[in-house]
Amino acid sequence: MTRGLPDLLAGWITGQRWFAGKGHAVDALAIDSLTELHGGDPALLHLIVSVRQADRRTRYQLPIGLRAELPGRLRHALIGACTWRGRQRYAYDAVHDHVLTGRLLAGMADELTVGALRFHRVPGAEIDPTLRGSVLTAEQSNTSLVFGEAYICKLFRQLTPGVSPELEIVMGLAAAGSAHIARPYGWIEGDVGGEPTTLAIMQEYLAGAAEGWTMALASVRDLYASPPGLSAADAGGDFAPEAFRLGGATAEVHDRLAEVFPTGSMSPREIKALIDRLHRKLEQAVGAVPRLALYAGVAAGAFDRLAGITHGMPVQRVHGDYHLGQVLRTPADWVVLDFEGEPGQPLAERRALDSPMRDVAGMLRSFDYAARHLLVGHPHADALEGRAREWSERNRAAFLEGYAAAGGPLTGDDMVMLRALEMSKAVYEVVYEARNRPDWLPIPLAAFTPGRDAP
Ligand SMILES: Nc1ncnc2c1ncn2[C@@H]1O[C@H](COP(=O)(O)OP(=O)(O)O)[C@@H](O)[C@H]1O
Numbered sequence: 001m002t003r004g005l006p007d008l009l010a011g012w013i014t015g016q017r018w019f020a021g022k023g024h025a026v027d028a029l030a031i032d033s034l035t036e037l038h039g040g041d042p043a044l045l046h047l048i049v050s051v052r053q054a055d056r057r058t059r060y061q062l063p064i065g066l067r068a069e070l071p072g073r074l075r076h077a078l079i080g081a082c083t084w085r086g087r088q089r090y091a092y093d094a095v096h097d098h099v100l101t102g103r104l105l106a107g108m109a110d111e112l113t114v115g116a117l118r119f120h121r122v123p124g125a126e127i128d129p130t131l132r133g134s135v136l137t138a139e140q141s142n143t144s145l146v147f148g149e150a151y152i153c154k155l156f157r158q159l160t161p162g163v164s165p166e167l168e169i170v171m172g173l174a175a176a177g178s179a180h181i182a183r184p185y186g187w188i189e190g191d192v193g194g195e196p197t198t199l200a201i202m203q204e205y206l207a208g209a210a211e212g213w214t215m216a217l218a219s220v221r222d223l224y225a226s227p228p229g230l231s232a233a234d235a236g237g238d239f240a241p242e243a244f245r246l247g248g249a250t251a252e253v254h255d256r257l258a259e260v261f262p263t264g265s266m267s268p269r270e271i272k273a274l275i276d277r278l279h280r281k282l283e284q285a286v287g288a289v290p291r292l293a294l295y296a297g298v299a300a301g302a303f304d305r306l307a308g309i310t311h312g313m314p315v316q317r318v319h320g321d322y323h324l325g326q327v328l329r330t331p332a333d334w335v336v337l338d339f340e341g342e343p344g345q346p347l348a349e350r351r352a353l354d355s356p357m358r359d360v361a362g363m364l365r366s367f368d369y370a371a372r373h374l375l376v377g378h379p380h381a382d383a384l385e386g387r388a389r390e391w392s393e394r395n396r397a398a399f400l401e402g403y404a405a406a407g408g409p410l411t412g413d414d415m416v417m418l419r420a421l422e423m424s425k426a427v428y429e430v431v432y433e434a435r436n437r438p439d440w441l442p443i444p445l446a447a448f449t450p451g452r453d454a455p
């Protein structure tokens with residue numbers, strides 16, 4: 001059997017970008033399920049493992065390759081040597097081996113069931129099983145494989161039992177003919193904790209598209225390099241027209257989501273519960289990042305102002321983790337990716353109806369990130385601070401204008417909700433950056449400026 005494999009994996013998993021428990025020791029790693037997707041040499045094992053860290057248990061999906069000899073092209077993916085069925089094998093991260101990832105594509109094309117894994121093809125979609133897969137090199141919470149510039153297949157790393165909100169939403173929006181999503185082709189499902197669970201989703205790969213984050217950064221760079229005194233509007237590469245258009249696309253996506261999925265209203269009692277929840281999350285975040293205590297009053301004030309909303313607020317399905325890295329600009333329009341909600345949150349919370357301001361808040365935060373991230377470690381950061389603020393405010397305003405122009409609601413109550421949710425997102429980001437990119441911590445901390453109201 002897999003003697004030694006759990007130990008090998010426990011040593012390796014903590015170093016992976018997608019590992020969510022950074023900063024805490026791994027007490028134990030157990031293999032919950034093992035499916036042999038391809039026998040022989042190379043072999044492909046599909047593992048679901050549980051990682052125990054103090055009182056928390058997190059499940060991860062690991063496609064593992066096994067070979068008697070490891071070719072040079074796979075050295076970087078090596079996990080270690082182990083014994084498999086009495087033979088010495090090199091275990092490695094199989095996502096880097098196109099010979100093995102082809103099995104996933106073929107599984108979806110042929111709608112196979114292999115052991116506990118069920119491969120699905122979207123009705124009417126044609127999948128070419130011969131395309132070669134390669135790993136997308138992006139800063140990601142998951143791992144995506146691009147097959148021949150035609151499809152992109154996202155393998156969820158951290159697993160939460162249940163159908164992924166992303167699959168649900170992409171299928172719903174595709175059926176409704178939304179122009180703002182990448183067409184779905186297939187998905188992989190397995191049982192986790194006794195529940196059918198989405199393990200991977202494959203969509204159309206938008207080969208020529210530019211990421212919103214990259215476009216925004218190019219614009220910020222242009223502004224920083226322009227002569228002093230030139231405004232963001234006059235410097236080359238102004239992003240505001242794109243921010244306006246993105247606001248419009250966001251309102252259209254919200255509109256479609258409200259059409260396809262249930263909607264509701266958040267009562268004043270539920271708003272009170274939301275205020276309590278936001279305060280609780282703030283306290284937890286201060287526990288995790290004590291420096292946040294200095295800024296917590298600004299966030300708490302914004303949360304408390306929600307009590308002034310006396311008529312309730314409309315709620316619906318939303319994106320949940322909306323930022324510039326989740327939108328792609330194709331020649332035609334903006335396309336929205338990754339409807340997963342905040343990674344690591346319980347599934348019920350990620351699927352719950354919420355204020356569409358949650359997404360508007362996420363994107364406003366992202367404009368601030370884009371403006372400020374080049375200042376991290378910059379020798380002239382203080383001198384550029386004013387320009388960062390100008391860029392951020394200009395693009396935040398343009399986004400809101402585009403949102404409102406396309407029918408997105410932005411009443412007084414919406415703005416109060418927006419401010420509270422923006423503060424809540426910044427609190428989340430403080431914890432996220434402390435764990436993943438400590439150098440970036442000043443970016444979300446700068447959000448807690450007293451009296452700063454959206455935009
Ligand atoms: N359909 C697509 N076409 C082209 N690139 C894509 C597509 N979907 C995702 N990407 C690229 O992959 C990156 C990560 O995708 P995402 O769904 O956000 O993964 P994660 O949930 O792991 O963050 C995106 O930022 C984008 O650059």
Ligand SMILES: O=P(O)(O)O[C@H]1O[C@H](CO)[C@@H](O[C@H]2O[C@H](CO)[C@@H](O)[C@H](O)[C@H]2O)[C@H](O)[C@H]1O
Nearest residue numbers: 139140141321323324325343365366369429432
């Ligand atoms: O991996 P996901 O895309 O689902 O989201 C997580 O990682 C994001 C970072 O890649 C993080 O976003 C934060 O950084 C972005 C720039 O890299 C910035 O545009 C976002 O505004 C900021 O929140 C996201 O919060 C996290 O959930």
